Amino acid sequence: MGLLSGAARCLVRGADRMSKWTSKRGPRSFYKGRGTKGTGVHARGGKFVVVKEMVPELVVPELAGFKLKPYVNYRAPAGTDTPLTAEQLFREAVAPAIEKDFKDGTFDPEQLEKYGFEPTQEGKLFQLYPKNFPR
Numbered sequence: 249m250g251l252l253s254g255a256a257r258c259l260v261r262g263a264d265r266m267s268k269w270t271s272k273r274g275p276r277s278f279y280k281g282r283g284t285k286g287t288g289v290h291a292r293g294g295k296f297v298v299v300k301e302m303v304p305e306l307v308v309p310e311l312a313g314f315k316l317k318p319y320v321n322y323r324a325p326a327g328t329d330t331p332l333t334a335e336q337l338f339r340e341a342v343a344p345a346i347e348k349d350f351k352d353g354t355f356d357p358e359q360l361e362k363y364g365f366e367p368t369q370e371g372k373l374f375q376l377y378p379k380n381f382p383r
Contacts, residue, residue: 267273271280288298342363349355361367 269280271278274280285302285304287302287304288296291297345363346355
C-alpha cells in the first residue's frame with residue numbers, strides 16, 4: 249500500500265471498517281483459512297489428529313495420448329463460425345419438419361404452434377418487440 253493511500257485511508261471516516269478482515273478482527277472462533285476443508289480433528293492437549301477418511305482423494309483420468317492442452321492462449325485466433333441468423337435457425341430447426349409434414353399431406357396452417365410458432369406474446373414475462381408485435 250502506498251503512503252498516500254494509507255494516509256487517505258486513515259483520514260476517511262470509518263477507516264477501521266475498510267481494513268482487511270483477519271482472524272485478529274473476528275470473534276474468538278473465527279479462522280479465515282483458505283477455503284479448504286479440515287482433514288482431522290483437534291484432540292485434547294492441543295494435538296491435531298488426521299482422520300484418513302477426511303483427507304480428499306483426487307481422481308485424475310489417464311491422459312496418455314491426449315492431444316488437447318489445458319491452457320488456451322489469449323492470442324489464439326478467433327473461431328471461423330459465422331453468427332447464426334434467424335433464417336438459418338429456421339432452415340435448420342423448423343423447415344425440415346414442415347417439409348416432411350407437407351410431403352406427407354399432414355401440414356395444417358392453423359396448427360403452427362406444433363413447430364414453435366407463438367401467435368401472441370401475452371402472458372410472457374419477456375415479450376419480444378412489445379410495442380411492435382402483431383396482435
